[in-house]
Amino acid sequence: MTQAGTAPPGADDGTARAEAVLSRLQLLVTRKLDGLLQGDYAGLLPGPGSEAGESREYRPGDDVRRMDWPVTARTTTPHVRRTVADRELETWLAVDLSASVDFGTARWLKRDLVIAAAAAMAHLTVRGGNRIGAVVGTGSGVPASTGSRGWRRRRDTTPPAEPTPPSMVRLPARPGRKEAQGLLRAIARTSIRPGRADLGALVDMLNRPPRRRGVAVVISDFLAPVEGWARPVRKLGVRHDVLAIEVVDPRELELPDVGVLTLADPETGALHEVQTADPALRRRYAEAAGEQRAVIARALRAAGAAHLRLRTDTDWLLDMVRFVAAQRHARTRGTTR
Known part of the structure; x- marks a missing residue:
């Protein structure tokens, strides 16, 4: 465990950027999401209550x-x-800030979408005495032994001087918008380390200690092996309404034709040179990526979680508004998710 919101020396630029992103998100979220969920409900996924x-x-x-x-x-x-529905809702976020989210080729970085999703959840649920807390996970500080499909352009492949333990931070659930803003700042200031975060362990932290029924939101790119996190998500869904927010970049779904690229897996440090001019390679990549996303979707559906996919090249707020409206419409018609 590390202290929430701590940043290494020389991280002033990252802190300033986090504050700028949060300020812009606050304005966007307030304009488009305020008043979206008024009335007798139990959070983003209004359930039947008790x-x-x-x-x-x-x-x-x-x-x-x-x-x-x-x-x-x-x-x-x-x-x-x-x-x-219960009047006091407790919402917990599992925020995955592994190295694979420090990537983006479109309008946003995946990291920005993770913070944006957390800000939207806080805005939608923190009212009327509702509480929101979070557990935040990042890499171990050293490259993992196995890779994933989350590639990015090579930046810095120099390993750290010495290993550091995995970082998982628990931010206690507190009521009020001021406390929610403090929680968001702590998330935004979290330094992303090399190596793979243990998504299964991160989700399992929401199961301990047992809490009364509420809303659990898992925000991740879900590039970790499915067998590592599927069971904890299913366990979480036994007691809570679970929302899985998947952040995706278009380059993770298909490769552009830009010649030879030297790519580095941000979690393992493995390097690959890829000839993107080869149409057969681009086709195989798209097929493998599509199958990977289908496996993720099936695992989340089997766990009973509502699934929202946000892309770095689309209007994420519009996608979120449509998702919430669809959830409310399904509930009012007496159907299930």
Whole structure:
């Protein structure tokens, strides 16, 4: 564990950039998301709640486990018991700041999208006494032994002078917008280290200690091996509403035809020279990337998590607004995610 928000000497430029990004995000989020989720809800993914409310007639798609049998017997018409969502919501973020998110070839870096998603979650959930906390994970400080498909252009392949332990920071859940802004600053100032973060261990931190039902949001590019994080996400979904926000760069889905590229895996340090003028290679890359994303989507769906994909080359706020609106529409019609 390390202290939240600590930065190494010489990180003033990174801190200034983080503050600038947060200031711009605050304006964007306030303009487009404010008022989006007003009313009787339990956060971004408004669930059925746990407190008993009034009864209403059964409609196709309603959960039969909420049948109100005494009212059904009296009226001879099937009724279900409505439930009122808890007024105090606790939201926890698992923020993956592994080396693979320090990359971007379009309008945003993937790191910026991670911070943007965290800012949007904070804005949507911190009101009325709701609390928000986070666990933040980054690399171990040394290259990992195996790679992933998260390639980027070579920057600096010099290994650090000595190994440092993996970094996972827990930021306690507190109510209020001021506390939420402090949490976002701590996330934005977190230094990204080389090496792979253990996404499974990061998600598992949200399961300990056991908490009352709430919302758990996992923000990552999910490039870590699926078998390492799928089970913790499934476990998380047993008790909480889980939202998985996947950040993607278009170059992770397909290669451009720009000749020979020297690429470095940011998590392992492995180098590859790629001839992007070869159409067969570009086709194989796109097919492998598509299969990788399909495996990620299947694992999240099997875990019962809502899945939102944000790309660095699109309007992420518009994508988020559409996603939230679709979730609310599905809930009000009595359907499931």
